[in-house]
Amino acid sequence: MMKNSRKKPEHDVDRYIYEHYANEAGNVRLRFPLIKSPAVSQNADFSLRRNKIIDYVFVSFLAVAAMVCLFFADSFTRLEKAAGEYYAYKEFDKKIPEALDHVKTYIEILKRQED
Amino acid sequence: MDDIVRQLTIFLNSSLSRECRDRVFESVWNEYHKKIHVFTGAMTGVRREEIDDMTQDIMLKVYHSLHRYNPVYSFSTWIYTIARNHCLDRLRKKTAPVENMEIINNREHAQPVILTENPAEQVISRETEHVIQEFLNSLDSTDKQISFLRFFEKLSYRRISRIIGIPEGTIKYRVYTIRSDLSARLEQYDEK
Numbered sequence: 001m002m003k004n005s006r007k008k009p010e011h012d013v014d015r016y017i018y019e020h021y022a023n024e025a026g027n028v029r030l031r032f033p034l035i036k037s038p039a040v041s042q043n044a045d046f047s048l049r050r051n052k053i054i055d056y057v058f059v060s061f062l063a064v065a066a067m068v069c070l071f072f073a074d075s076f077t078r079l080e081k082a083a084g085e086y087y088a089y090k091e092f093d094k095k096i097p098e099a100l101d102h103v104k105t106y107i108e109i110l111k112r113q114e115d
Numbered sequence: 116m117d118d119i120v121r122q123l124t125i126f127l128n129s130s131l132s133r134e135c136r137d138r139v140f141e142s143v144w145n146e147y148h149k150k151i152h153v154f155t156g157a158m159t160g161v162r163r164e165e166i167d168d169m170t171q172d173i174m175l176k177v178y179h180s181l182h183r184y185n186p187v188y189s190f191s192t193w194i195y196t197i198a199r200n201h202c203l204d205r206l207r208k209k210t211a212p213v214e215n216m217e218i219i220n221n222r223e224h225a226q227p228v229i230l231t232e233n234p235a236e237q238v239i240s241r242e243t244e245h246v247i248q249e250f251l252n253s254l255d256s257t258d259k260q261i262s263f264l265r266f267f268e269k270l271s272y273r274r275i276s277r278i279i280g281i282p283e284g285t286i287k288y289r290v291y292t293i294r295s296d297l298s299a300r301l302e303q304y305d306e307k
Contacts, residue, residue, distance in 0.1 A: 013297050014266050020247045021267035024156070025149040030167060032144060 119143055120190050123181065140178050143194070148174055150268065151198050157251070157259035158202045169205060173198045191270060195278045199260070246304050250297050257281070258289055265290050 122139045152170045159166065176197055184193055251262060257279065264275045265286075272290075276283040 013294050013301070016243065016247050016301075017251070017262055017266035017293075017297070020244060020251065021153055021157075021263055023244070024153045025267075028149040028152040030148055030152065030170060 119146060120186055123184055123186060123190070136178070136181055139181060140174075143177060143181075144174060147177075147194055151194070153267070154195065154198055154260070154263050155202055157263045158199065158256055159206060160252075160256070160259075169201065173201045176201060189274060191268065192274045192277050195264065195268075199278060242304070243301065246300060247297065250300050254293070258293060261286060261289050262293050 119139070119142050122142055148170060151173055152166060155169050155173065156163075156166045159169070161169075177194060180197065184190070251259060254262065260279055261275060264270045264278065265272075270278075272283045272286045275286050279286070
């Protein structure tokens with residue numbers, strides 16, 4: 001019981017730790033900063049500039065990629081059309097002899113009728 | 116503190132000009148550089164010169180990341196998370212020999228600022244300060260971070276939990292343990 005009564009109250013302990021860190025913080029001597037000095041400012045500028053350059057390069061890349069895609073899409077459309085026409089002609093070519101046969105038969109029939 | 120968040124909000128909504136960034140950073144520097152220094156020291160326990168360098172690096176990181184800050188969240192949580200991650204990176208990269216207790220205690224700058232007027236009280240304060248310093252130095256890195264964030268920064272358990280990545284309940288328990296251990300240590304000192 002006696003021991004407990006001598007124990008440091010919580011708020012005291014909290015205050016001690018707070019003061020300890022406050023003392024440590026009070027002893028910190030750091031020069032303001034590097035950021036303001038030309039070297040680091042240049043670094044900061046360079047970093048910002050570099051980010052912008054990366055953005056520009058990325059956007060340009062996207063634009064070029066989109067143009068290439070459009071070009072290929074257009075080429076494929078043309079190719080498909082050409083292929084369609086080619087096969088259509090091929091089919092037509094196949095049917096010509098058949099049509100000629102019909103014409104010949106018709107001519108023969110006409111001749112017979114004349115005779 | 117609110118002023119920093121207000122300035123940052125303006126900065127984030129503006130054209131992100133350099134002058135604006137510098138102005139905001141100046142406020143951040145004035146408010147936080149000493150705290151970050153102590154926090155870094157508590158977390159890493161390395162030599163003072165190294166802590167100075169690390170603090171500069173952290174503040175530089177903060178400067179470069181200002182545009183990424185989300186005002187929805189607390190600024191202190193954000194900045195201490197950056198500091199903590201930087202320290203962890205540094206500790207991972209460099210297995211720097213951790214300063215032994217004697218060197219820490221004999222830091223040339225570590226002269227405690229005595230807050231009392233009475234010389235007798237000053238002696239008590241000095242000795243109490245010594246006991247507290249010894250006790251805090253004996254804590255592990257996580258407990259040091261917790262004690263700093265809780266007792267000095269007076270952050271809520273939730274924020275500390277977010278910064279350190281430990282459940283809130285564990286933080287509460289650790290704070291309780293730190294309090295009672297230091298209390299017992301001071302009691303022992305009183306008995307002597």
